[in-house]
Amino acid sequence: MKKIFINPTYKYFLHGGDYNPDQWQDYPEVLKDDMRLMQLANCNSMSVGIFAWAALEPEEGKYDFSFLDKAMDDIYANGGRVILATPSGARPAWMSQKYPEVNRVTENRDRRWFGVRHNHCFTSPIYREKVTQINTLLAERYKDHPALIAWHVSNEYSGSCHCDLCREAFREWLKKKYGTLRELNAQWWSAFWAHTYTDWSQIDPPSPLGERCVHGLYLDWRRFVTDQTIDFYKNEIAPLRKFTPNIPITTNFMGFSTVLDYRAFAKEVDFVSHDAYPTWKGDESDILRASEVSMRYDLNRSLKHKPFVQMECTPSNVNHHDYNKLKRPGAHMLSSMQIVAHGGDSVLYFQWRKNRGSWEKFHGAVVDHVGNENTRVFREVSEVGARLKKLDAVLGTMTESRVALISDWSNRWALDNAQGFQKNDKKVHATHSKHYHPMWKRGINTDIIGEDDDFSCYDIIIAPMLYITSDNMIDKLEQFVKNGGTLLCTYMLGMVNENDRCHLGGFPGGKLKEVFGIWNEEIDTLYPNEKNSVTFNGVTYDAVDYCEIVHAQGAEVLATYNDDFYKGMPALTVNNYGKGKAYYVTFRDNGDFTDVITERLLTECGIVSDFDGVLPCGMTAHSRTDGENLYVFLQNFSINPLETSTAHTWVTVDWKETISGEITLDSYETLILSRKI
Ligand code: GLA
Ligand code: ZN
Numbered sequence: 001m002k003k004i005f006i007n008p009t010y011k012y013f014l015h016g017g018d019y020n021p022d023q024w025q026d027y028p029e030v031l032k033d034d035m036r037l038m039q040l041a042n043c044n045s046m047s048v049g050i051f052a053w054a055a056l057e058p059e060e061g062k063y064d065f066s067f068l069d070k071a072m073d074d075i076y077a078n079g080g081r082v083i084l085a086t087p088s089g090a091r092p093a094w095m096s097q098k099y100p101e102v103n104r105v106t107e108n109r110d111r112r113w114f115g116v117r118h119n120h121c122f123t124s125p126i127y128r129e130k131v132t133q134i135n136t137l138l139a140e141r142y143k144d145h146p147a148l149i150a151w152h153v154s155n156e157y158s159g160s161c162h163c164d165l166c167r168e169a170f171r172e173w174l175k176k177k178y179g180t181l182r183e184l185n186a187q188w189w190s191a192f193w194a195h196t197y198t199d200w201s202q203i204d205p206p207s208p209l210g211e212r213c214v215h216g217l218y219l220d221w222r223r224f225v226t227d228q229t230i231d232f233y234k235n236e237i238a239p240l241r242k243f244t245p246n247i248p249i250t251t252n253f254m255g256f257s258t259v260l261d262y263r264a265f266a267k268e269v270d271f272v273s274h275d276a277y278p279t280w281k282g283d284e285s286d287i288l289r290a291s292e293v294s295m296r297y298d299l300n301r302s303l304k305h306k307p308f309v310q311m312e313c314t315p316s317n318v319n320h321h322d323y324n325k326l327k328r329p330g331a332h333m334l335s336s337m338q339i340v341a342h343g344g345d346s347v348l349y350f351q352w353r354k355n356r357g358s359w360e361k362f363h364g365a366v367v368d369h370v371g372n373e374n375t376r377v378f379r380e381v382s383e384v385g386a387r388l389k390k391l392d393a394v395l396g397t398m399t400e401s402r403v404a405l406i407s408d409w410s411n412r413w414a415l416d417n418a419q420g421f422q423k424n425d426k427k428v429h430a431t432h433s434k435h436y437h438p439m440w441k442r443g444i445n446t447d448i449i450g451e452d453d454d455f456s457c458y459d460i461i462i463a464p465m466l467y468i469t470s471d472n473m474i475d476k477l478e479q480f481v482k483n484g485g486t487l488l489c490t491y492m493l494g495m496v497n498e499n500d501r502c503h504l505g506g507f508p509g510g511k512l513k514e515v516f517g518i519w520n521e522e523i524d525t526l527y528p529n530e531k532n533s534v535t536f537n538g539v540t541y542d543a544v545d546y547c548e549i550v551h552a553q554g555a556e557v558l559a560t561y562n563d564d565f566y567k568g569m570p571a572l573t574v575n576n577y578g579k580g581k582a583y584y585v586t587f588r589d590n591g592d593f594t595d596v597i598t599e600r601l602l603t604e605c606g607i608v609s610d611f612d613g614v615l616p617c618g619m620t621a622h623s624r625t626d627g628e629n630l631y632v633f634l635q636n637f638s639i640n641p642l643e644t645s646t647a648h649t650w651v652t653v654d655w656k657e658t659i660s661g662e663i664t665l666d667s668y669e670t671l672i673l674s675r676k677i
Pocket of ligand 1: 318
């Protein structure tokens with residue numbers, strides 16, 4: 001099996017983070033000491049220049065690269081490498097002042113003033129031109145610099161602009177998609193409330209002052225915003241590609257954030273990079289949190305089905321949660337190894353050094369205001385760096401998953417925006433997490449996929465609340481089951497097409513009724529204090545939030561409701577279809593039923609963890625492989641020591657110790673085990 005490296009010329013785990021020499025130009029002694037401290041912290045990669053535009057171009061057309069020249073040279077001389085940023089995430093004041101068009105316009109059509117960051121127009125030809133100029137200069141200047149290993153384009157692209165240019169671009173996008181207004185009106189069902197459009201110029205993005213009820217419009221606007229951001233990004237990277245064709249390019253994503261469709265965006269980057277700031281609490285609730293965080297990493301790995309870069313995490317606290325608690329001792333090592341366990345080939349921080357002033361001065365950093373290495377956080381960072389140096393064998397290795405969970409941006413946008421059900425909180429993402437957890441706690445690798453992925457590489461696909469099903473999706477699900485796959489879907493399956501227009505002829509739409517052998521007549525939304533119940537294999541489970549009233553039309557009924565007027569109606573069905581099986585769950589549970597039904601699927605398909613021991617609550621085991629060796633990350637997320645055992649003989653990758661039989665993992669401990677396959 002081929003290993004895949006972020007940059008094949010630098011085969012090391014990347015350890016380091018956001019470094020802002022532009023802010024410290026008046027403190028040469030600090031910049032000098034940074035080099036000494038980077039060595040001590042075992043840091044080898046710095047992301048430089050992310051918000052440095054005002055330093056790089058203090059006046060229009062007047063450039064000063066001196067701080068960056070020095071940083072690139074110093075870092076390289078120090079044995080490190082640079083992930084060089086383009087500065088478009090924040091622009092200089094002179095630009096906003098001189099060219100108001102670069103400032104973003106809100107949904108109320110107010111032009112924003114200079115300030116904050118991440119607030120430019122994605123369409124403005126002037127902003128695009130300014131970005132091209134600065135990026136060209138950066139790429140030309142550093143194209144042969146030996147420190148340069150990757151491009152960090154902009155920062156956490158997000159948000160939308162409602163200026164005239166963006167609105168016009170949206171209309172063009174719609175013309176391309178629908179061809180005719182007739183088709184657009186039909187898909188958006190715009191005859192409703194006399195919304196039929198008779199001219200393209202009548203169409204505007206959703207706004208509290210205008211349209212916010214046409215679901216198809218809302219969905220298309222979200223898609224357009226992704227596409228327009230990608231278009232802006234393509235403009236940004238053109239000079240980088242031209243001058244540095246061999247340097248990989250990324251932009252940092254934010255997990256399951258709904259700001260952009262990262263699955264669409266991932267097609268355009270050379271490797272996926274990701275920022276995450278979990279709210280670790282330091283108690284047993286971290287176990288569920290760890291599951292949620294692992295799912296984010298699995299998403300990022302699955303976006304390109306190869307190792308990803310953790311571009312930002314904090315070595316300790318953040319400053320933007322309601323309560324900015326410190327990471328407890330040991331938690332940083334645990335959470336860093338968790339990244340690697342799920343396919344990450346880096347541990348990079350926001351931020352290297354705490355700023356002296358402004359918004360993020362109290363955000364966690366490797367180097368605190370005290371300015372030396374004598375801090376707990378610095379020592380823990382240094383230990384992570386030392387450990388990463390011992391994991392070369394794992395670098396570039398892949399993750400093999402037989403289970404996949406479908407989580408798709410359009411589906412989430414549409415459901416979150418749907419009028420009906422639980423109007424304000426459909427809990428789509430929470431439901432996905434609930435369905436992911438049974439694999440996580442059993443130490444079973446899981447991919448997080450979407451409609452464009454190849455379904456045939458999985459034995460089990462789990463698709464909770466898959467409300468949007470295009471014809472293509474319906475075909476792919478049908479083929480998957482027909483060819484022997486096991487599919488589990490839940491309430492709200494297949495209600496609308498990709499434009500949020502309901503399927504006619506009964507839910508789930510099209511052939512899915514045959515695949516599952518059911519017809520879903522109604523869905524009951526319960527009040528928060530209400531429940532029904534379902535008995536399955538002699539155990540009774542609460543049914544909460546949603547109960548569908550489903551008729552079996554060929555499916556075997558495995559469980560039924562105990563109460564209300566739909567007592568006795570199916571709660572769980574299974575249908576043999578082709579060579580496979582399609583399970584349908586008609587209700588939401590509190591997690592205990594999800595666990596039991598998932599276990600049944602895993603058992604039927606013979607899917608077990610790559611670690612053979614029983615995993616107690618809080619311990620998990622995820623694996624990577626190079627095709628010859630298996631690397632298992634056995635991790636304890638509990639605040640208590642936990643025990644397990646193994647019948648295999650393993651060797652720890654980092655300390656080369658032999659492990660077999662009984663194993664005790666201290667609280668927050670990670671063992672990195674390897675054996676030949
Ligand atoms: C984001 C940004 C960083 C920084 C961190 C703070 O991820 O990309 O610039 O603001 O948040 O946690
Ligand atoms: Zn705009």
